[in-house]
Amino acid sequence: MADGNVNLSTIKRSGSDDQFASSAAKKHQINKAPPHVEDPAAALANIRHEFGEHGGVNMSIEASATFTVMEPDTLRRMFAGELGPDRDFFIYSRHFNPTVLNLGRLMAALEGTEAAYCTASGMSAISSVLLQLCSAGDHVVAARTLYGGTHALLTHFLPRACNITASFVDIRDHEMVKREIVEGRTKVLYFESMSNPTLTVANVPELCRIAHEKGVKVVVDNTFAPMVVSPARLGADVVIHSISKYISGGADIIAGAVCGPASLLNSMMDLHQGALMLLGPTMNPKVAFELSERLPHLGLRMKEHCHRALTFATRMKELGLKVVYPGLEDHPDHEVLKSIANKDYGHGGIICVDMETEERANRLMNLLQNCTQFGLMAVSLGYYETLMSCSGSSTSSEMNDEEKELAGISPGLVRMSIGYNGTLEQKWGQFENALSKMQEHKL
Numbered sequence: 001m002a003d004g005n006v007n008l009s010t011i012k013r014s015g016s017d018d019q020f021a022s023s024a025a026k027k028h029q030i031n032k033a034p035p036h037v038e039d040p041a042a043a044l045a046n047i048r049h050e051f052g053e054h055g056g057v058n059m060s061i062e063a064s065a066t067f068t069v070m071e072p073d074t075l076r077r078m079f080a081g082e083l084g085p086d087r088d089f090f091i092y093s094r095h096f097n098p099t100v101l102n103l104g105r106l107m108a109a110l111e112g113t114e115a116a117y118c119t120a121s122g123m124s125a126i127s128s129v130l131l132q133l134c135s136a137g138d139h140v141v142a143a144r145t146l147y148g149g150t151h152a153l154l155t156h157f158l159p160r161a162c163n164i165t166a167s168f169v170d171i172r173d174h175e176m177v178k179r180e181i182v183e184g185r186t187k188v189l190y191f192e193s194m195s196n197p198t199l200t201v202a203n204v205p206e207l208c209r210i211a212h213e214k215g216v217k218v219v220v221d222n223t224f225a226p227m228v229v230s231p232a233r234l235g236a237d238v239v240i241h242s243i244s245k246y247i248s249g250g251a252d253i254i255a256g257a258v259c260g261p262a263s264l265l266n267s268m269m270d271l272h273q274g275a276l277m278l279l280g281p282t283m284n285p286k287v288a289f290e291l292s293e294r295l296p297h298l299g300l301r302m303k304e305h306c307h308r309a310l311t312f313a314t315r316m317k318e319l320g321l322k323v324v325y326p327g328l329e330d331h332p333d334h335e336v337l338k339s340i341a342n343k344d345y346g347h348g349g350i351i352c353v354d355m356e357t358e359e360r361a362n363r364l365m366n367l368l369q370n371c372t373q374f375g376l377m378a379v380s381l382g383y384y385e386t387l388m389s390c391s392g393s394s395t396s397s398e399m400n401d402e403e404k405e406l407a408g409i410s411p412g413l414v415r416m417s418i419g420y421n422g423t424l425e426q427k428w429g430q431f432e433n434a435l436s437k438m439q440e441h442k443l
């Protein structure tokens, strides 16, 4: 709302004298999150369970685009920012919708932030945050190793469309990060907690310290490591998700989220200046409901993705393959990840295998899909089936050869999002089988 008063973390009306307050909502307020829950699954389980309108164990879907009021003056008061979703007053679903806000509460609990707002895609979450935090002439310091779409947004779109420019850095080189920050002009330090596709792990606490010392906000894309890493608990100001990946888990939904301070989320909904309000990347409430049913088992899924990824990466290395996996001791960021990871979730569910040339990468993927059924050639990640893609010619194809080389993306790099279907040994057998076929035929 215009005055930025809305507390997104508590979305139901509280005043008992409020003639509009829903009694069902009051009856079902249980377990408000204690402030210092560190484990993301515990934080999720601790927030108020939202029941359905008739006492259903699942929340109801509020499918309406618009909301009615009992008195004409209420509309004016809502537009003036006097009444808002914190007291169960809704105007229009591009602004706030109760079902989407409920998913936002889950996302905020997952990431340990005050508030969260769910969007129609990961890219719309990223672009909205950058457009909110930066104005024309401002500057972003960003990691070299980023999802290709984000890299293109920062390299091409934002400089052309609004003169927001970026410098790209090696996020492991903290002196370089410091050097590239232009005090007064740099507004955001942007990186991925675990980068796509190189699996570089960012030292989140140290990078936050550097940025905050210079008055720069830290925005972290945590798409590759939900549950595994909690950037906001380590000092980041804003956490972004492409929910389309692990959080959805079904490879059937495109969605995103911005998790951060309530003041930022409120400013993003401002009627005159809010990037979310005015660009309008709204999530459909039916999608929000679907996703809210999947968050409770995200922790279980992540543990199995991570367990299988570690087992396969270890065995692939024993077979002499060039494997990149932060769970392996020889990964340059293994110790950093150990120091920042949440306990018992593992080291991420993605493995990269460097086959050196695109031809060899393609032969391996072809055998793995079409001969042994180990996985599917497809972009994206976080699905129950293993998904494989050659990053240089797919999800990082927006980068030119020099940018790919600087980011460490070799032409034969195969990114594998390890699934959890079938048994672990069955799947490993399929991998070994494909590899021996390659060796047999000297491919």
Ligand SMILES: Cc1ncc(COP(=O)(O)O)c(C=O)c1O
Pocket: 121, 122, 123, 124, 147, 149, 150, 192, 196, 221, 223, 224, 241, 242, 243, 244, 254, 255, 256, 380, 395
């Ligand atoms: C790390 C990362 N961030 C953001 C995105 C964009 O998300 P979406 O496809 O949901 O817009 C992707 C998509 O691949 C990604 O891998």
